[in-house]
């Protein structure tokens with residue numbers, strides 16, 4: 215049986231470190247749920263490599279479906295599940311765009327082929343064929359040859375500011391432990407135990 219902690223972000227980071235060596239896939243991957251202007255939800259996986267009390271950061275094409283959703287409705291929910299430690303975390307809160315400097319720094323850290331891919335892909339728009347994409351990659355590789363690849367203006371970071379964190383730990387006979395943490399005005403967290 216677990217009990218509430220004062221800082222659920224520290225708990226998230228500690229749990230992720232324990233999970234990381236045993237997960238078959240990337241422990242920083244999570245489902246990101248957004249909703250459009252009509253409140254229709256959609257979910258997809260993203261990588262959230264940077265986490266602190268101010269934000270859970272991900273990077274994407276701002277003209278994608280998720281980018282449009284976040285323009286219309288800047289609130290999101292993230293869901294991580296690490297089977298090796300029998301734990302799920304849900305993070306919910308308002309979303310803000312990263313500064314240009316932060317997006318530049320992250321873009322610069324990516325492999326060159328991913329940087330070219332960010333220019334080549336009009337993410338979430340229809341394309342005629344796979345060749346359309348690979349031809350565009352070849353064309354851009356030639357264009358940027360011998361030069362650093364700049365960050366496309368429509369590509370950048372977002373942070374989900376954690377207002378609600380839910381920690382779920384699998385228990386025997388489906389009697390799981392669930393704690394919902396709500397961030398208070400003074401930055402402390404109020405924990406509530408939820409029925410599983």
Ligand SMILES: Cc1cc2nc3c(=O)[nH]c(=O)nc-3n(C[C@H](O)[C@H](O)[C@H](O)COP(=O)(O)O)c2cc1C
Nearest residue numbers: 243258259260261272273274275278279280281338
């Ligand atoms: C494990 C995993 C990680 C992913 N990480 C990202 C990411 O960090 N950023 C991104 O734009 N797409 C990422 N994708 C692709 C997205 O799931 C999605 O297909 C894409 O962003 C378009 O989503 P949208 O049309 O809802 O905007 C990832 C996919 C998987 C399976």
